[in-house]
Amino acid sequence: MPKVLLFDLDQTLLDRNRSLIKFLNWQVNFFQLVDANKKSAFIQRFIELDNNGSVWKDTVYAQVKEEFKIEPYGVDELLNSYVLDFNKFSTAFENVEDVIRKLFQQGYQLGLISNGKTPFQQHNFYALGLTEYFSIVVVSEEVELRKPDPLIFEYVCRQLQCKPSDCIFIGDNPVADIQGAKNVGMKTIFFHPTLSLGSQHVDQSIHHYDELESAILKIVHGSDSGKI
Numbered sequence: 001m002p003k004v005l006l007f008d009l010d011q012t013l014l015d016r017n018r019s020l021i022k023f024l025n026w027q028v029n030f031f032q033l034v035d036a037n038k039k040s041a042f043i044q045r046f047i048e049l050d051n052n053g054s055v056w057k058d059t060v061y062a063q064v065k066e067e068f069k070i071e072p073y074g075v076d077e078l079l080n081s082y083v084l085d086f087n088k089f090s091t092a093f094e095n096v097e098d099v100i101r102k103l104f105q106q107g108y109q110l111g112l113i114s115n116g117k118t119p120f121q122q123h124n125f126y127a128l129g130l131t132e133y134f135s136i137v138v139v140s141e142e143v144e145l146r147k148p149d150p151l152i153f154e155y156v157c158r159q160l161q162c163k164p165s166d167c168i169f170i171g172d173n174p175v176a177d178i179q180g181a182k183n184v185g186m187k188t189i190f191f192h193p194t195l196s197l198g199s200q201h202v203d204q205s206i207h208h209y210d211e212l213e214s215a216i217l218k219i220v221h222g223s224d225s226g227k228i
Contacts, residue, residue: 001166001220002165002166002167002168002187002216002219002220003107003108003109003162003166004108004109004110004111004160004162004166004167004168005103005108005109005110005111005167005168005170005216006110006111006112006113006153006156006167006168006169006170006181006186007110007111007112007113007169007170007171008112008113008114008147008169008170008171008172008173008176008177009112009114009116009121009124009125010053010114010116010121010172011052011172011173011191011193012093012170012171012172012177012191013092013093013096013100013112013125013128013130014090014091014092014093014124014125014128015091015092015093015193016052016053017047018091019086019089019090019091019124020046020047020050020086020089021043021047022089022091023082023085023086023088023089024042024043024046024047025039025043026085026088026089027078027081027082027085028042028043030081031073031078031081033068033070033073033078034068034070038068042064042068045064045067045068046060046064049063049064053116056117057078057079057082058075058079061075061078061079061082062075065078083120086120086123086124087120087123087124087126087127088127090124090125090127090128092128092130093193093208093209094208094209095208095209095210096128096130096209097128097129097130098209099209099210099212099213100130100133101133102213103133103212103213103216104133108216109135109160109162110133110134110135111134111135111136111137111138111156111160112125112134112136112137112138113138113147113152113153113156113169114137114138114139114140115139115140115146115147115176116139116140116141117139117141118139118141118142119139121139122137122139125137135160136156136159136160138152138155138156138159140152143155146176147173147176147177147180148175148176148177148179148180148181148183149180150180150183150184152180153167153169153180153181153184153186154184157184163185164181164184164185164186165185165186167181167186167187168186168187168188168189168203168216168219169181169186169187169188169189170188170189170191170212171188171189171190171191172190172191172192174190177190178190178202182202187203187219188202188203188204189202189203189204189205189206189212189215189216189219190202190204190205190206191206191207191212192205192206192207193207193208194207203219204216204218204219
C-alpha cells in the first residue's frame with residue numbers, strides 16, 4: 001500500500017506561470033527595463049523564450065536585452081536578480097498548503113524531486129511554506145541526476161528507506177515525472193490545471209488539489225486507472 005507521496009515542484013506545487021508573471025512585473029518596474037507601453041510585450045516574449053522553464057535565463061535575458069534594446073543593465077545583473085528575487089514571488093496552486101497539511105496529518109511521508117538548479121529551486125520551494133511537512137527535498141543539480149533517470153527516483157527511495165511500490169509520484173510532465181516514476185514501479189498522478197490531451201497511461205489524473213486526496217485513495221484501494 002503506498003505510504004510515500006513524492007511531488008514535482010514547477011507547475012505541480014508551484015504555480016510557476018503565475019509566479020513568473022508576478023516576478024517579471026516587479027523586475028520590469030524595479031529596473032525600469034522598458035517603457036510602460038512595452039511591458040506586456042516584454043513579459044510575453046520572455047515567457048515564450050523561457051519555454052516553460054526549459055531554457056536557462058542567461059539565454060533568455062540575452063535575447064530580450066537585444067530585442068528590447070535594454071540599457072544599462074547587463075545579462076549578469078538581470079540573471080542575478082532572477083536567481084535572488086524570484087522566490088519572493090513564489091505562489092502555490094490553490095489549496096496546496098491545506099491539502100499537503102492534511103495528507104501529512106494522515107501519516108503520509110512527503111518528498112520533493114525537482115529538476116533544476118540548486119539552491120534556486122530549493123528557495124522557490126521554501127518560499128511556499130511547506131518545508132515542515134516534507135521529509136526530503138532533492139534538486140537534480142545537487143545529486144547530478146535528472147528525471148526521468150530512474151536513478152534519481154531510486155536515490156530518494158533509499159534515503160526514505162522505502163520501495164518504489166510504496167510511492168505515488170505527483171507531477172505535470174508526462175515524460176520526466178509520469179513515465180520516469182512508472183519506469184521504477186511507482187504509482188502516478190498526473191496534475192494538469194488546464195485541459196491537456198494525450199494517451200499516456202497514468203494511474204490517476206487531476207486538475208485541482210481538491211481532487212488529490214480522492215485520487216490517492218483510488219490508487220490505494222486499487223480503482224481503475226485514468227488516462228491523460
